[in-house]
Amino acid sequence: MLKEYHKGHIFGVPVADGQVALGQVIAPLASNFLAAIHRDLIRADEADVLAARLDTPVIFAETMDFKLREGVWPIVGSHGVPDSIRLPNCTVWVEPPGEYRMQSIDGTLDSSAISAETADAMRHQKSYAPAFIEAALQALHGFRPWISVFGEIILHSGK
Structure with a gap:
């Protein structure tokens, strides 16, 4: 079981x-x-x-x-x-419109874009x-x- x-x-x-x-x-x-x-x-x-x-x-x-x-x-x-202990945020590429967004561990996407530099510093x-x-x-x-x-x-x- x-x-x-x-x-x-x-x-x-x-x-x-x-x-x-x-x-x-x-x-x-x-x-x-x-x-x-x-x-x-x-x-x-x-x-x-x-x-x-x-x-x-x-x-x-x-x-x-x-x-x-x-x-x-x-x-x-x-x-x-x-x-x-904090829940991590990750980066994800959203296409379209072709931009990076922040994604919470549960899969929820932030509605605003983040810069490529910020995305590079984050984990997928x-x-x-x-x-x-x-x-x-x-x-x-x-x-x-x-x-x-x-x-x-x-x-x-x-x-």
Whole structure:
């Protein structure tokens, strides 16, 4: 049976050797969700999983929800989304009329155009496979080689 999830749910992403990184659902998006995943690893069987810091994510990415809904990334609790975590705005090319617009994570377009310079400084909305997120966490913690493409979702990695 598929599990339901909601904004604020905290889940564990398996990394290696019985260790998980805690993530939080920031925004449900149809069959995807925006995830904030945190650097610290804890034991999967640790009793107080909510003691980890949730205010400074190391990974901030949109991903598909199937590992969450199937329980591979188990939901371990719920907590309000920290005020320090803001929903991202992305850039999108609108044709016609052939201009850049700001797009919120839920797909809503701003009605006014933005400059090409502003658009160049923004990211395009992109979704990452759950396996990519797991691999990036493994590389971040030295369990597999680091590849530069992981830098697309790592915020403050020190890499």
